[in-house]
Each structure stands twice: as C-alpha cells, then as structure tokens.
Amino acid sequence: MLRVLTVALFGALSLTACAQPAAPVASSSNKPAASAAPASNATAEQTVRTALASLDAKFNPDYIGAAPFPGFREVLVSGQVLYVSDDGRYLMQSQPYDIQNRGPASSAGLLSYRKALLDKVPRSERIVFAAPNPKHTITVFTDIECGYCRKLHQDLPELNRQGITVEYLAFPRMGPGSQDFTDMISVWCAVDKRKALTEAKSGQAVAPKNCTSPVAMQYNLGQQVGVSGTPAIFAADGTQLGGYLTPAQLAKALERQSR
Numbered sequence: 115m116l117r118v119l120t121v122a123l124f125g126a127l128s129l130t131a132c133a134q135p136a137a138p139v140a141s142s143s144n145k146p147a148a149s150a151a152p153a154s155n156a157t158a159e160q161t162v163r164t165a166l167a168s169l170d171a172k173f174n175p176d177y178i179g180a181a182p183f184p185g186f187r188e189v190l191v192s193g194q195v196l197y198v199s200d201d202g203r204y205l206m207q208s209q210p211y212d213i214q215n216r217g218p219a220s221s222a223g224l225l226s227y228r229k230a231l232l233d234k235v236p237r238s239e240r241i242v243f244a245a246p247n248p249k250h251t252i253t254v255f256t257d258i259e260c261g262y263c264r265k266l267h268q269d270l271p272e273l274n275r276q277g278i279t280v281e282y283l284a285f286p287r288m289g290p291g292s293q294d295f296t297d298m299i300s301v302w303c304a305v306d307k308r309k310a311l312t313e314a315k316s317g318q319a320v321a322p323k324n325c326t327s328p329v330a331m332q333y334n335l336g337q338q339v340g341v342s343g344t345p346a347i348f349a350a351d352g353t354q355l356g357g358y359l360t361p362a363q364l365a366k367a368l369e370r371q372s373r
Contacts, residue, residue, distance in 0.1 A: 132260035158200040165202030179223030228352035249277030255285035255346040258314040262358040
C-alpha cells in the first residue's frame with residue numbers, strides 16, 4: 115500500500131537519525147468523518163476505520179488500539195503512527211511525549227504488536243555484538259552510510275561494558291536498487307558479518323557478496339514498525355527509544371523503561 119503520510123516519527127529526535135527519503139504524499143479533499151461518541155472500544159475502532167477510509171480508501175491499518183491517553187485510538191498504517199479521536203473527527207500525526215516517563219508515549223497494545231514482529235527475526239539473521247555481562251538487549255535498525263549509525267557503532271565497546279547487547283537489523287534507507295542496499299546484502303552475506311559491518315561503517319569498500327540474505331525482509335519489517343530514519347533503537351518490549359543516544363543516555367533510558 116502507498117505510504118499515505120510521511121511525517122517522521124519522533125520529530126524531536128530527528129537530528130539524531132539519518133532520514134529515509136520521503137515517499138510521495140497522497141492528497142485528499144475529503145474531510146474526516148465525525149460521528150457520535152463511541153459506546154465501546156469496538157465501536158471506536160470501527161468509527162476510526164470509517165473516518166480513515168473517508169480520507170483515502172487505500173487506508174488499511176495494520177493495528178488499531180487504545181491510545182496512551184483517553185479519547186483517541188492509536189493507529190499504525192504503512193509504518194506511520196497516527197492518533198485518531200474516538201469520534202473519528204481529529205487526526206494527529208505527531209508523536210506524543212510522556213513527560214512523567216521522559217520518553218515518547220506508546221500504548222501497551224502497540225508495544226506488544228511491535229515486539230511480536232521484532233521477535234520473529236531469529237538471532238542468526240541479526241548481527242550481534244553481545245555484552246559480556248548483559249543487562250539489556252536492544253534491536254537497532256542500521257544503515258552503513260548513516261553518520262549517526264557509524265557514531266553508535268563506535269560506542270559499541272562502551273555499550274557492551276555497560277551491559278547493553280546490540281543486535282543489528284538492516285535498514286538501507288536509500289531503498290531497494292540502491293548501492294547502499296546492495297552493499298548491505300554483501301555485509302549480511304559475509305563469512306564474518308561483524309567484521310564486514312565494522313569495516314563498512316568505517317568507510318572501507320564493501321567486498322561484493324551474494325546469498326539468500328534477510329536484508330529485504332528486515333527493511334520491510336523496519337517500515338512495518340515505523341522506522342523512518344537510522345539508527346532506530348528498540349528496547350526488548352518494543353519501545354522505540356529514538357535515534358542516536360550516547361551510551362549514558364541509552365543506559366538511562368533502558369533503566370527507566372525496564373522499571
């Protein structure tokens with residue numbers, strides 16, 4: 115389905131992630147449908163589906179559930195997180211910030227949905243830099259060309275020292291058909307994937323390799339869970355922690371999130 119909306123998630127963190135090229139924006143002259151206040155969650159979901167369909171018949175939400183604040187449904191469609199009022203009248207594209215928890219707000223339902231998708235990727239298809247004494251494990255959608263991805267990679271020794279295991283998934287943000295995409299296939303097909311990834315992130319030429327690689331699947335998965343720039347860091351429960359964070363910031367966020 116067309117990516118209907120292109121506002122990046124976590125706008126406040128946009129300076130610490132390399133953005134994916136924007137997809138075309140669909141236009142619509144229809145107004146959002148308004149209806150009476152829903153009597154139940156099921157009614158609210160149907161009202162929201164009807165409202166979105168009035169904007170564009172191609173809207174096919176992957177997930178609809180209660181938002182982390184009252185009166186709204188949280189919607190995931192083509193990787194974009196939206197918030198639509200239960201009466202179907204108002205739509206918000208910006209990611210809300212939870213002041214109390216000091217992080218982007220997400221519902222338990224959306225976290226569970228993301229976690230289930232991420233958990234489907236076997237460890238054998240990830241490039242893992244394991245901590246000797248692990249306290250936390252993060253999944254990071256990465257790109258070999260992104261400056262902030264390279265900066266995060268340089269932090270790996272300190273992240274591992276703090277007990278943070280980093281498991282990389284491929285997200286070549288220039289998309290299929292790009293040299294970036296081809297090079298990341300070569301990295302994932304290398305005999306020593308960790309070495310190949312480190313060399314690629316240091317600017318060395320990538321030796322061409324080919325195999326049955328998971329890069330395309332991981333790229334599509336990234337779009338499903340809302341990745342719009344790299345690095346995109348996810349905690350074990352599906353929480354997206356943002357773009358680049360220093361080791362100290364990341365450790366603090368993980369400790370806060372795990373309470």
